[in-house]
Amino acid sequence: MAITEPDTQELPSRSVMDESIRLITDNATRIMTWEYDRERDQLVTLYNKAMSSQWNSVTDLDWAIDVDPERLVNEQPSPVMQLVRAASEIPNSPIASWGEKEHTEAGIEFLKASMSQFMHGEQGAMMTAAKIVETVPWIDAKYYASTQTMDEARHTEVFAKYLHEKLGDAYPMSPNLDAQIMALLEDSRWDIAYLGMQIVIESLALAAFGDMLRRTNEPLLRKLLRYVMADEARHVAFGILSLSEYYENLSSAELKERQEFMLENTIRQRGRSTTPEVWDHLNVSLEEVLPFLHQASAEIGMHPTAQFQRGFFAKLVPNTRRLGLLDANDGYLRKAWGEAGLMEYEFADDTATDYNSYDAVAADRAAR
Numbered sequence: 361m362a363i364t365e366p367d368t369q370e371l372p373s374r375s376v377m378d379e380s381i382r383l384i385t386d387n388a389t390r391i392m393t394w395e396y397d398r399e400r401d402q403l404v405t406l407y408n409k410a411m412s413s414q415w416n417s418v419t420d421l422d423w424a425i426d427v428d429p430e431r432l433v434n435e436q437p438s439p440v441m442q443l444v445r446a447a448s449e450i451p452n453s454p455i456a457s458w459g460e461k462e463h464t465e466a467g468i469e470f471l472k473a474s475m476s477q478f479m480h481g482e483q484g485a486m487m488t489a490a491k492i493v494e495t496v497p498w499i500d501a502k503y504y505a506s507t508q509t510m511d512e513a514r515h516t517e518v519f520a521k522y523l524h525e526k527l528g529d530a531y532p533m534s535p536n537l538d539a540q541i542m543a544l545l546e547d548s549r550w551d552i553a554y555l556g557m558q559i560v561i562e563s564l565a566l567a568a569f570g571d572m573l574r575r576t577n578e579p580l581l582r583k584l585l586r587y588v589m590a591d592e593a594r595h596v597a598f599g600i601l602s603l604s605e606y607y608e609n610l611s612s613a614e615l616k617e618r619q620e621f622m623l624e625n626t627i628r629q630r631g632r633s634t635t636p637e638v639w640d641h642l643n644v645s646l647e648e649v650l651p652f653l654h655q656a657s658a659e660i661g662m663h664p665t666a667q668f669q670r671g672f673f674a675k676l677v678p679n680t681r682r683l684g685l686l687d688a689n690d691g692y693l694r695k696a697w698g699e700a701g702l703m704e705y706e707f708a709d710d711t712a713t714d715y716n717s718y719d720a721v722a723a724d725r726a727a728r
C-alpha cells in the first residue's frame with residue numbers, strides 16, 4: 361500500500377496569506393436551542409429531500425470529458441459576445457481590427473469571468489449558510505442550513521474544478537459581488553443574511569445558471585449546472601418557508617427596513633455590473649470601448665443582460681410576494697417595483713412551489 365508523504369512544504373509567509381485570505385467580522389449573535397421538537401413540517405420535508413438528493417461531485421460528474429473552450433464559446437455566442445461583435449463593426453471602434461481569433465479569445469475570457477463569479481459567489485453562499493446554522497433560532501432551520509452548507513461546498517468545488525481543469529485561470533471576485541456578500545456576512549440581523557442570500561442571490565443564481573444552461577451543449581457543464589440548480593431551487597424554497605413565518609410578526613418599521621434592503625439589492629443594483637477586468641486582460645480600455653458597446657446595443661436593439669434580468673425578476677418578484685414584503689407599508693415595494701415595470705412577474709411560479717421541478721438529481725436516478 362502506498363503511503364502518502366506528509367506535506368513538508370512550509371506554511372506560506374504572513375504576507376502571502378494576507379493576500380489570499382479575507383477577515384470578516386460577523387456582528388450577529390449565535391443561538392443554541394434546547395427545543396428539538398420538529399414543528400415545521402415543510403422544513404422537515406425540505407431537509408429530507410436535501411438528504412436524498414445529495415450528489416457526489418467526483419462520481420456523478422464525468423470529469424474525463426474533454427472540453428474545448430473555443431468550441432464552447434462559439435457554439436452559441438452569449439449576448440455579450442453578440443454585442444461585442446456588433447461593436448467591432450462600428451467604424452473607429454477600438455476593437456474594429458478584431459478577427460475571429462480575437463472574438464474567440466474574448467468569448468473565453470468572458471466565460472472565465474462568469475465562472476469565476478459563480479465560484480466566489482458559491483463560497484459566499486457556503487459561508488452564509490454556515491452563518492444561518494449559527495444564528496437562526498429554529499432547530500429545523502439549523503438542520504436544513506447544514507445541508508445547504510454542504511451543497512454550497514460542492515458548488516464552490518465544482519466551479520473551481522471546471523475553471524482549473526477545463527478553462528484556465530480564475531478572475532478575482534468582482535467589487536460588486538464582494539460588497540453584496542460581505543454586507544450579509546457582517547450584518548447583525550440574522551434574517552438579512554437569509555433574505556440577501558436565499559432570496560436575492562439564490563434567485564439571481566438560478567437565473568444565471570439557467571441562462572448558461574440554455575446556451576451550452578457541453579455535456580459536463582450541462583450536468584454540472586442542472587445538478588447545482590436542483591440544489592439552488594431548494595435553497596430558495598428554504599428562504600421563503602422560513603422568512604414568510606418570521607416576517608408575519610415584524611413591525612411595520614422592521615418590514616420597511618427589509619423592503620429598503622430589497623430595493624437596494626435589486627433595481628438600484630442594475631447597470632453597476634461592467635467587466636473592466638476582462639477588458640484589461642484583453643488590453644482594451646473599457647472607457648474607450650464602452651460608448652461603442654452602448655451604440656451597438658441601441659443599434660441591434662439588445663441589452664446583454666436583458667434575458668438574464670427577466671429570468672431573475674420572474675423568480676424574485678413572486679418569491680418576495682410570498683414573504684409579504686410587496687404589500688407591507690402601504691405597498692411600498694409594490695409601488696417601487698411597479699414603477700420599474702417588474703410587477704408583471706407577481707404571479708409567476710414561486711420557488712417554494714416549483715422547487716421539485718428543478719430536481720435533476722432525482723430525475724436522473726429515477727430514469728436509471
Ligand SMILES: [Fe+2]
Binds near residue numbers: 482485511515592
Ligand atoms: Fe450554490
Ligand SMILES: [Fe+2]
Binds near residue numbers: 485512562592595
Ligand atoms: Fe445555494
